[in-house]
Amino acid sequence: MxxxxxxxxxxxxxxxxxxxxxxxxxxxxxxxxxxxxxxxxxxxxxxxxxxxxxxxxxxxxxxxxxxxxxxxxxxxxxxxxxxxxxxxxxxxxxxxxxxxxxxxxxxxxxxxxxxxxxxxxAPDTVLGTGVQTARAAVDAGLIGTPHAATATFVAPGHELWHPSPEFYYAPGGGPLLDMGPYYLTSLVHLLGPVARVTGLASAPRSFRSVATGPKAGLEFSVTTPSHVTGLLQHRDGALTTVVMSFDVWGSRAPRLEVHGPKGSLSVPDPNYFDGSVELCTGEQWTGLEPSAGYVGAGRGEGLADLSLALAAGVAHRASGEVALHVLDVMEQVLASAGAGGAPVEVASTCERPEPVAGLVDLTAGVTL
Missing domain, CATH: 3.40.50.720 (NAD(P)-binding Rossmann-like Domain)
Known part of the structure; x- marks a missing residue:
């Protein structure tokens, strides 16, 4: 550069x-x-x-x-x-x-x-050592060809901590559009793009109350689904089950898991760049040492990746094409839910981004 x-x-x-x-x-x-x-x-x-x-x-x-x-x-x-x-x-x-x-x-x-x-x-969290180490394990065939995955984000509601949470419960908000990009972008990196979706959604509570800040006690209406479930069929055949909710007080469900005929992978919280990746090929889970991804990463790593890609004349990883496909998938899950769970084809697609090969520290001024 x-x-x-x-x-x-x-x-x-x-x-x-x-x-x-x-x-x-x-x-x-x-x-x-x-x-x-x-x-x-x-x-x-x-x-x-x-x-x-x-x-x-x-x-x-x-x-x-x-x-x-x-x-x-x-x-x-x-x-x-x-x-x-x-x-x-x-x-x-x-x-x-x-x-x-x-x-x-x-x-x-x-x-x-x-x-x-x-x-x-964004999200560029997928370029950190968490998802990229899991990606390296998938690409190395440690679990065989993946055939299933689960993605789960649940919380009791952002009104418990956010001083102005109303937009989370209006059209354009909700748990899927708020947190889904982290999970779905990770799934595109791990399993590739999505071809078809089925969705169901609900809003168990019609009203919420602000719990903190100057608006504490204010009641407001819920006008978008606050609990969403979806089934995604990836173009390569794998099936992913998604649960995104602002209506669950507690859960022991893993954030993200990928399953194949040889084993299963536990992937860390995709809202963060790092975390422990675990592999199960029998009765025990074994931690994998970080083997790929941008180390010590923070938000903006995807922009640095774009800078390097421009200089090298290659595709950048946190791309608009991936983001458009993820947005399309989320819209179609909600469209399916609005149609009573009827399957919906996803018109868009994207290339599975190139992995981050090995452990890379961008602060060292590396080039591609």
């Missing part, structure tokens, strides 16, 4: 703190500009990075010192900001989901293809 990829951040909310820490330690990236509706937040983030400036959005998009826009706005604004960045000739990397709808996400990718720029999207 001749120089770092210059990053303009749009949206300086809570998640920007994690990206800021990564941008400060990854030599492939340099934060040069920040825009936010709250000028004070933009100034605060910019001041943490030498030479970075707080700018109005349009000025950031037109700035020659910005190569890629890191889109950390709310999901409803993801497509609008991405399209504006693409129109300005910038690459885009965004927080999940890619857009509020599959149609919007497809428009973003089509615009990027026409402009000759790249689109990347």
């Amino acid at each position: 001749s120089r770092p990829l210059r990053v303009g951040v749009v949206g300086a909310g809570k998640i920007s703190e994690q990206y800021s820490a990564s941008l400060a330690r990854l030599p492939q990236l340099a934060l040069t500009a920040v825009a936010d509706l709250d000028a004070g937040r933009a100034e605060a983030l910019a001041s943490a990075h030498a030479g970075a400036r707080a700018l109005p959005l349009q000025q950031l998009l037109e700035d020659d010192d910005v190569d890629v826009v890191l889109n950390l706005t709310i999901p409803a604004a993801h497509a609008e900001v991405a399209l504006a960045a693409i129109a300005a000739g910038k690459h885009v990397y965004g927080e999940k989901p890619l857009a509020a709808t599959t149609a919007e996400g497809r428009a973003v990718l089509e615009a990027a293809a026409a402009a000759g720029v790249r689109v990347g999207c």
